[in-house]
Amino acid sequence: MALTGYYKTFTRPRTHRPLSMLKYDPVVRKKVLFLEQKRGGSR
Template identity: 95%
Template sequence: MAKKRYLFLLPLIPLPPLPLYTPTIHHSLKQKTSTANQPQTAKSRTIAVRLVSMALTGYYKTLMRPRIHRPLSMLKYDPVVRKKVLFLEQKRGGK
């Protein structure tokens, strides 16, 4: 047998009027400002670069070089092939 459902109509109660002023928002509840308005931090003068062996042995050397210099390329000893080979710069993968 189906249950009987009762619907009660409540009388409408008038709401109090809204205040004419806007309450102040606490500083912790304010929206966060975007990072575009904040000053940026200075870049480092040096960057870490990886010199990869052109003998394709997978051997590499990691060096720090000034940011303003051109990319490094130099002859260095590769212990895998036991010879001096050309090493070319490959930037280190960062963020």
């Protein structure tokens, strides 16, 4: 949510609700909220 361009990748079962977690962002040097987004696929 800091919109710094830093991202983390995780795998999870597709049946669970969308993932959101607080993790450390080294760009802003503090914990920020990471929200799940759809993967950008090439068509």
